[in-house]
Amino acid sequence: AQKITQTQPGMFVQEKEAVTLDCTYDTSDPSYGLFWYKQPSSGEMIFLIYQGSYDQQNATEGRYSLNFQKARKSANLVISASQLGDSAMYFCAMREGNAGGTSYGKLTFGQGTILTVHP
């Protein structure tokens, strides 16, 4: 089973509008972290936002917010007021840990969503 599922291969949005990128995850660990990364065409991976499994509130970082619905195991990224520079590939990733919050190892990534912002 896929640990991280991003069902939208591509998304289009008009400049200045908001867009939601979907991410669902699968884990039985009580402690985990969810991350979103942006990969522009230049190739680097840029960290955007983090949500912990025990966090009571949705994470926000500037124009980025995370719509965390734990019961549904979803962690959707919301980008408000889209800009042309937001055009990129976006990856959702999860890091699983034990009950003590220790985690050795990997981020598991989804397949990504290509976002195109139109002027």
Added chain:
Amino acid sequence: DSGVTQTPKHLITATGQRVTLRCSPRSGDLSVYWYQQSLDQGLQFLIQYYNGEERAKGNILERFSAQQFPDLHSELNLSSLELGDSALYFCASSVAHRVTDTQYFGPGTRLTVL
């Protein structure tokens, strides 16, 4: 700029050869991770080091090896290269190994095997 540096940025080599990719983590970060990104496999975790010791292994081939040195920089060695090893190789670092620790990625090394 994430603070993670990787060299070289591009590498072109032939099948059967051996290459070494180098990574310097962000100042203060003790964990280093290596990932491979290819079109068919996506982003795959290879290996993690924490303060010089191997901590976790992912889908790393036996032809590949890595180490983390006392100054915390890391090297990924790829040998007997095959065409299918062509990919973007990322190094990432984090402060420690907690679930909450964000991994910051370097710019990557693009390896092309001809």
